[in-house]
Amino acid sequence: MKIVLAIDSFKGCASSQELSAWIEEGIKEVYQEAVVQACYIADGGEGMLSAIMQNIPGKIMTCSVHDPLMQPIDAQYGILEDEKTAVIEMAQVAGLPLVPYEKRNPLITTTFGVGELVKDAMKHGCRTFIVGIGGSATNDAALGMMQALGYRFFDKEGHELGFGGEILEKVHRIDESHVDKELKACEFIVACDVDNVMYGPRGSAHIYAGQKGADAVMIERLDAGMKHFTEVLKHKLDKDVAHNAGSGAAGGMGGGMQAFLNAKLRSGIEIILDQIGFDAHLKDATLVITGEGRIDKQSLMGKVLSGVSKRCVSAGVPLIALGGGIADEHEEHEGVDALFSIMRYPMSLEEAMEKTRAEKLVKQSTKEIFRLIKLIKNSAS
Template structure:
């Protein structure tokens, strides 16, 4: 029996690597001879770097950058075996957990540190970038990142502007005279799993800024600033990206990278599956196990479960999903043969997320699933 594991982290509880180890232990308590292949999985947010670099050959690089409030920190990124492809996880330098709750303010936070990571990778010879933009603390349309790469944003009088989402409303001119020349030869692929636009009711500020510390007045200001800035892009660079699906991701990071770096936005899970050669793992597979902390309708719309299910369906391999919780709305789940919750009795979220208890729950659930598989198999023979 060949079993392929492609399970996302249970966020705040256990990583893809930890869950894969627990599941393998559970499987082998029932099927000692099982051939288990673990594919560490993530979408474009936190954990993408770790998951991807444990599946492919390459190295982790640490560099000095600035966090969203311009405090000096160390951040990591990956360089793949080819020496020219870098994997950047935005959360490393621009992530929300880097900013204390009492200091969260998307008018002030900047993506500058992400640009510093890219610059460091360029200096090391990288020319292709895979950038995961989930989990951001920012709403600056990538301006900070671009400033770190040499772009200067000027107000109506020609004065250079500072950092943060607050400058969006004041940008009138774009100075490209100091931009890193190597950027012209670079390719950017952005892991993006949302379809929000840059401004408006479904724009970056109205949908996401509140969780980054914005109040209603800030949200309106950021939204107006984003609208103004996209008009500047259209007038000065002839780039009309504001209403592109995903352009509003990570506080306009998606649109900013499209406009200035000609970035391609792709599903994060599709990028990961391609990079780790997931389709090859499906050859001769008996079964695939996937899942995430909570499985709901969104899980089947461009996230890990969706991406894995499409590949399994195409390859004709049965797929079972595990989740900490399962939404009532999931009456149908195309491409997924069965969904199981690891919960065995009522408990609080805090209890369920306690690591030792989660490990026990996952192992117990996996053992029961494979006992059932063994029973069915024995009955059929």
Template sequence: MKVVVAIDSFKGSVSSFELGNFIENGIKNIYPNAEVKKIPIADGGEGTVESLVEGTGGEFIDVSVNGPLMKPVLARYGIMGDNKTAVIEMASASGLPLITKEMRNPRKTTTYGTGELIKDAIKRGCREFLVGIGGSATNDAGIGMLQALGYKFLDKEGEILGFGGEILEKIVEVDTSEVMTELKECRFLVACDVDNPLYGPNGASHVYSRQKGADEETVYFLDSCLEKFASFTKDKLQKDIGDLPGAGAAGGLGGGFVAFLNAELKPGIEIVLEKVKFEDAVKGADFVITGEGKIDFQSIMGKAPVGVSKVCKRMGIPVIALAGGVADDAGATHDHGIEALFSVVNYPISLKEAMDPERARIFVENSTEEIFRLINVCEKKFK
């Protein structure tokens, strides 16, 4: 029997890598000779760096960069086992948790630190980039990131502008004379699981900036700034990003990536599965085990388990999903290739207790063992 384990982390509890080991133990308690292939995965958000680095034998890089308010923070990114692909979560350098609630101000916050991570990876020889852009503290359309890479944004007097979303309305020219020449050799895949345009009622500012500290006046001001920035990129770069689905992700960072770095925006799980060569790995598998901390109706909207199951459905491989919790509306995932859903929590317990790593290990191993006991019985019965 061949079983492939491709499960997202139970966030705040155990990692994708750890879950793979727990599931393997449960399977081998029933099928000692089973071939179990473990592929750590994530959907482009939290855990993506760890999954792809651990899954490919890569390395982690810790770098001091400028945080959202240009104060030093220690950020981590990864280089995959091919030694040329960098995996970056922008939140590690420019994320909301890096500043206190009282200090949040999307007029001032910048993605500069994210650019510093890219710059560091380029200097180490990376030319392929996978960038997750969830959890930002910013609304600057990625100009901070671009500034770190050598771009200079100028106002009508020809003066170099500073940082933050508030400068977007003042940009009339861009100086590229000091941009890193290596950028021409780089390819950027951006994990983007929202389809918000850059500006407007469904744009970055109206939908996301309040949680980043914006009051109502600031929301409308920043939306206007993004609209002016879209006009600038259309006029100067011939890049129309105003209505581009996903351009509004991470305070417009998605749009900035497309306009200046020719990035491709794709659902995170699609990028991750492509990077780990998932289709090749599951060929010949009898079962695939997937899952995440909670499975519900939203899981069909770009989450890791359904990304896995869609591939497997096309290949005719049955998928079993494990989760800490399975919501009443989780049955919608059956239409997307998940054959069976199981909650690993099998008796009343507090959330804190359930998330204890050792308790999670016991739950996952025991649940997996029981599932494969049933498979074993059916195999014998209907052989």
């Protein structure tokens, strides 16, 4: 029996690596002879760097950069074994957890640190970049990132602009004279799992800025600023990206990277599954186990569960999903053969997310699933 594990982290509770180890222990208690292959998974947000680097040979690099409030921090990125491909996780330098709750304000937070990571990787010879843009604290349409890479932005009076989403409404001229010429030769693949556009009711500000500290007035200002900036992009760079699916991801990061870097936006989970050679793991697999902290209707809309289920259906391999909880709305399995919650009795969210308890629940649930599989298998024989 060959079991492939491709489970996402239970956010705030356990990593993909920890969950995989717990599940393997549960399997081996019932099927000691089972072959278990763990593929560490993430969907493009927090944990993407770790997931890829745990599966693919390469090295982790550390460099000094700036956080969303332009405070110095040390951050990591990966260089794969080809020594030309860098893996950058935006959350490392522009993630929401880096900003204290009382200081969250997308008018001033910047993506500058993301550009610094790219710049450092270019110095080490990288020309292909896989960039996960989930979990951001920003709404600056990648302006900060571009500033770190040498772009300069000016208002109507010719004054150079500072940082943050507040400058969107002021950009009048774009200066590329200080941009490294090698940047044009770089390829950017962006892990993006939403289809929001840059402005409007489904735009970056209206959908996400509230989570990043914006009040109603700020949201309207950011939305108007984003609309103005997309017009500047259209007229100054001849790039019309405002209504591209995913252009509004991470506060307009998707659209900004398309306009300045000709970035390609792809599903985060699809990028990771391709990078780790997931399809090869499915050969001769008896079963795949996937899952995430909460399984709901969003789980099958571009997240880990969605990506894994499509690959399993194509390969004809059964798929079981484990979740901390399963929403009532999730009635259709859509490529998942069975869904199981690890919860065994009523408890608060805080209790469920306590790591020792979660470990016990995951192992118990895994053992019960494989006891049933063993019973059915023995009955059939």
